[in-house]
Amino acid sequence: MAKVIIEAAINGNAMKKLNPHIPYSPEEIAQDAIATCRAGAAIIHFHVRDTATGKWVHDVPYYAEVYRRARAGCKALLWPTFPLDGDAEKRFSHFVELAKDPATKPDLGAGDMGSVNLVAYNPATKQIHNESMIYCNSYATIRYFLEKSRDLGLRPTLQIFDASFLRAALVFLEQGVLTEPLLLKFYLGGPELPFGLPPTLKSLEAYIDMIKGVRANWFAATLGGDNLPLVPLIVSLGGHVRIGLEDYQYAREGQPSNAQLAERAATMIRSMGHEVATPSETRAILEA
8 A cells, every 4th residue: 555645734824814723823833733743744834924913924933933842742844935035045044044953954945946927816706816926936046945955955845836847847857956756746726826737637647747757756736726625636646645724725615724634635545545654654755
């Protein structure tokens, strides 16, 4: 039976008004990470906010507090986000600072492998929000993220928002900047985030076809939509699963917690005859 990894993206920029289970403070984030890990998630992705203002920040003390608190209660692989703007060195600086202390060193590096229009869309009202939003990552910026991850001894998780992102990853693999097995996150665009490929079988098959002959561990997520219905398909194709309230807040579907989402995904995986990978098994799989 193949072991399937669950990653949970537990908060992102999502707001509590959409789902009160979205954690804000370092204590809330750590508690949620522990609960979600116990429910089956071996990888936890998180953002941090200023505790006084609620503003999304990248302050090392907040990140460090999450690492210390979460690691006191679970062994999940933890990785933070980075800012959308600024030069590459500044955007990656908290990874560097956190890595100076083994107690707060991230378990994974990261690289968003291209540029994309990230707008929110309301299918009911047909309104587009953040129309001027462009998330920019040049090849030079991507190279910095990947090389710095390598220097820190961290395998980078490669965010794939569309096919051009995956082609960039393969270029850096050919150049030797990346090494196998690649750690790929296929982000499919749900109804509320109209980017890239939709959450369908053909979309996943297109990505899988692009990595034939490449050793890789790939995950699939639906941003701006419910990824749980896609879990059986993802697993049947040999992939791993990403869920979490960053990707979709379930504001109209009962407002479940991250732990509940992880538990539902784990139940589906086991019902297919597979095992859910533990954190220690996940480390071995990603480095194999």
